[in-house]
Amino acid sequence: MAIGAGALIGLAVLFFALRDAGPISAHRVEIAVDGVPVRMSRDLLLPAHGFTLQVVFDPPIDPAHPPELVVELREERTGLTIEIQDRLVLREEFATFTVPESLGISEGLLAVGARATFTGGDVAQDWRRIRIRPFFGGPPIGARQIIHFDFTIDRDGDGRPDFEHDLEGMGLASPESPELVRSIAASVAARALARVKRAYDAPGDPNRTGLERDPVAVRFQLAPAPLESDRPYSTRICVGGRDPMAPGSVGHVRFDLGNARRASDECVGESQAGLFPAELGIYRESALHREVFAPFDAAAGGVPFGEGAGDSAPGGTRREQIERAVAVLGDVLGTLMAHEAGHTLGLVAPGKPGAGLFGGETGEAFAHAITPDGEEAALPSLMDRGRRFSFEELAGVGGELHFRPLDYAYLRDRVVLQADKRAKNSATPVVAVD
Ligand SMILES: [Ca+2]
């Protein structure tokens, strides 16, 4: 009964609001948070500051002739009302505002109203309620997290990085020349790291901050943290070799809900984890994989790099082929590294907001992105289930994979996961995810 009455009152308020606005407007506005589609952001919990608020225009506007726009925030508990007008950043499709700490918003329900008055007197408005919650124990990412991708792991104990052996196995460097292997390994690692950094410094402003850049505050590096004081914030993920317990897995790490463990070593211990480039052969049916690696693959009639005629010459076809192979392998590995790093940072929390972030709860979908309907999204994103991706998608053919705006908002400490649910989830065993 109470719910029914609430809904009726809500409808009445909306009805009068629409009637007050006069004739039906040709323009619509919708309030959104963190650039997340409204359908996915409905039950999100937000921190007291740092999140972004949008007024989305339908149809888009001409920023040279913007509507008169008023956004009002009202704390339901205290009645505190704040009007925002001049601090809105205007784009064609939306106006946006990052809520600063200085606004002093406190925990509880926040009513947000937006009214746009267009030239000619047309008015469009929207309002919604937002739930503000504190971060218990601090935000999940914070400011000091480091992820160290270690390409020097030597699990088989032969005194050489396993990754070098992987490259030889693919024919990308002849075992005859240790110097060549080291140089190719360094090139692939650098290319992969650059790809990871692009994922965490996303183009396209996923959270609609209105800023040129909005990088995640995590340092990604190929060397261990040099300072003792950085160690408590450093996670090591290794690249190289195979996991004998999980043949065919190109990578897996332990999922870390809420980034409860800032310092961790994903390379050693009971459950072996990391990236396993030697398993990329699972994609050998892909046209791109064939095209790129066949020239060096003895099994496909190729010649390992360093053993072919003209391999030591500065230019030529072989040189172009190896550069392309390094680039594709680096981009594929980097995409997988960005995905696994996401798991160690807490993506994607299983369940719906406010406990989860639309992460799957069972099987292969566990801790991977799903839609509010529990399906796989039509367009792939970086935290989809690993086996969904084709080799071409991992390589960024037709556009690189990105984090969903919701996942990015988590990485930027712009959403809060409900603490009581989190405690319950943490009690479940930590499992490795692909
Ligand atoms: Ca080794």
Ligand SMILES: [Ca+2]
């Ligand atoms: Ca972690």
